[in-house]
Amino acid sequence: MVNSTVQSTYVMAAQVMTTGQILRTVIVVLMPLCFGIFVYFMVIILNVFFTAPQVRETSRYILFIHMLFNDVLYLALSFFLFVCVNYRILLPIPICFIITSFSTCMFRITPYNLAVMSLERYTAICHPFRYVELCTAQRSCHAIAYMWTVGMVPQIANVISYCCYADPRSFYFDVICDWRSLTMNDFQIVLRTLNDILSFSIVGMTIAYTYVKVMLVARRMGSGNKASKAGKTVLLHAFQLLLSMLSFTTSLTETYLISYFKYLPFTNFFFVMCFPRFVSPLIYGVRDEVFGKAMRKAPSCQREPSLT
Template sequence: MNSTELNTGITLIITYPGWLFRVTISFLMTLFFIIFVYFTIIILNVFFTTPQVRETARYILFIHMLLNDLVYLLISFMLFTFSGYNIRVTVPICLVISSFPGCMFRITPYNLALMSLERYTAICHPLRYAELCTAQRSGLAIVYMWTVGTIPELSNVIAYCCSVDPRTFNLNVICDWRSLTVSNAQVVIKTFTDILSFSMVGLIIAYTYVKVMLVARRMDSKASKAGKTVLLHGFQLLLSMLSFTTTLTETYLMTYFTFLPYINFFLVMSLPRFVSPLIYGIRDEVFGKAMRKFHLGRMLSLCSRK
């Protein structure tokens, strides 16, 4: 058990599960992360070595989501390790580090919405697709995503700085959301932005799915496949929304189940991002073919050595 006291009159008591459980979760996280990086490297190799792919809006957005999830998992795993093994950092460093995964957490659903709109444009407005879905517009959309995603985190940092005693910044704390949430304003900012973001993204995905499937009834299998892709975006959004349950469960059930943060982090926060390169890589014709070719080449290389 560990007690963290801030100069705001708030004392946080954090209990940690046994070392064997922590080592097991850490091992599983590391294993899945290595697999994730392995497939990500293959996909990135195809993207950067194929000029036609680099100029396609859907692939630009997909690679952006992949890199966003990669950095998100890397930083989150680092913070998870710090928390699990009681490693403390100063408050200013914690504020900076924890702001990145908070921003990237919102970037993923924004990216899913744009990918759904790209498929909607390709199927429902094919004559304007070349005009609307260019590499330059995709880059501008990514900049806009980051701008919108950064605003809530900056607001959260400002609210924290205005709520604590200046001496708090000299403290060493366990870097997690419990240590940095000290005012109702922070809770309101997080709740409002998360609900608004996921609601808007959900409406966009639902709208594009209905429109694409209506066209699919009258057209070929390409529209039907696009509808399935949009539906897949909706499924990913649903998995992301499960993360809202982590705050609730860790607030009310943490006393009875000390391992909840570890389970939540692995199953709810990380696992949906681990499967992205597998799902999209295998389903996509370009990336799927490259993966099969890469693994076939590896198998032939091993057989020739024998």
């Protein structure tokens, strides 16, 4: 009886390991494939952006290109960390801190960027006479700088907190590079949680406010094509923001639900953290008149697009 119980335990453990290995392998295969498709569409969009002077001076396109660059870097760093963690590749703590700090910063910049893009659409639709004044290329660059500042400040505070509590000799150690390995005190956990909640709240309120305002204006405009397009554009921004905001829930779900769903980190990584970044160029690019034309006619995208 005991032998059969032990044997069944080994069988169940083997099945768990096999399932985990399968999921890990599937993600390792899917990530480069999706990343390649993402980069392909990004190249098409960048070709349009850099060959059309009027596009380079448009606020929403500047913000969109920044989001694409940010997502490419984030996906590359995230995949590198995913491989290191799951294949037990050790990294020096200083290198790990640099990678995780930039990765976490880029993780939060995407929803910030989408929130600013929603505000840009809100200004264009609700305050069209002030749009040229408020949404300039220079102001867009300033907004990008503010995003990076807001994203990096908590990471700098996290590094300072670690240095205050950790033994100086620990910087010579090699660790499995994830945020748990770099957490030394409760302040870091509180800082991470508060930052996630605050970011989630600000982005959520921004999309709710802009969506309601734009839809009210669109309703007053009637049932014409312009009103319909405005409503669909804001709805697409809302969908993008919703996908991006779901990534804020990963730390909570992996803390409280990991005992019920053993493979939650795998599914969270691909479907919650990476998938929203993959679909961004498709959601926004295909919908946009300038980029959509080039993406639908990829072989002919070398010619300068018409902006009329």
